[in-house]
Amino acid sequence: MQKLYTKHYQTKILNTKKFTLKTLSGNIQKYIGFKINDLLNLKFYQKNPNIIDFTHKGYTYINIKNIPESTLQSI
Numbered sequence: 001m002q003k004l005y006t007k008h009y010q011t012k013i014l015n016t017k018k019f020t021l022k023t024l025s026g027n028i029q030k031y032i033g034f035k036i037n038d039l040l041n042l043k044f045y046q047k048n049p050n051i052i053d054f055t056h057k058g059y060t061y062i063n064i065k066n067i068p069e070s071t072l073q074s075i
Contacts, residue, residue: 014038016075017059032067032075033059044068 017033031053039045039060044067051066064072 014075019061030064031061032064032072033061036060042071044071 015035015038019031019033021029021031023029033056034042035058045051048066051062053061053063055061
């Protein structure tokens with residue numbers, strides 16, 4: 001008998017990494033890194049794809065100031 005598989009359930013967990021950078025002048029900048037596949041599905045990235053600051057080890061980092069509050073609460 002054939003097994004029945006459904007794809008109706010998808011997780012909403014995002015793979016993220018947090019990165020804090022302290023400059024020589026004493027400013028602290030916080031970044032959140034997303035995997036590129038997860039980032040393409042986010043609404044705020046679709047509206048403004050030029051907000052990427054840098055990429056490192058498979059994660060694309062965006063300054064925390066450029067991410068909407070609603071997205072930060074879900075992370």
